[in-house]
Each structure stands twice: as structure tokens, then as C-alpha cells.
Amino acid sequence: MNALDDFNARLEATIGPMDFLKSNQIDPKKYFLIDVRNGPALVRSLTIKDANVIPEQE
Secondary structure (H helix, E strand, O other), X not given: OOHHHHHHHHHHHOOOHHHHHHHHHHOOOOOXXXXXXXXXXXXXXXXXXXXXXXXXXX
16 A cells, blocks of 8 residues: 555545534444544543543554
């Protein structure tokens, strides 16, 4: 897979927050939400409902 194919595959697998919320109301099992935020402890301590937290370095 070349870089452009990889980029396009990532775009297909990524949706925005509002699209996720809308889709999650219709079909909660359609997407798997991953939270990979890092930064200050305050940011990391806040959780996103139903998100699976994976530290960015992992």
C-alpha cells in the first residue's frame, strides 16, 4: 500500500464527532470510538462517553 492509499483508507475509516453522535443514535454498534488524546492531565482525565481509551504512544 502506498502513502496515498493509506491516507485514503484512513479517511474512509474516520468520521467527525457530530456524524458519530448521529450514527451512534441510529446504530450504536456501527463504529468503534477510540480516544487517543494526549496533553495536559486535565485533558486526559476527561472521558468521552462510550470511547475506548488507548494512549497515543500505544
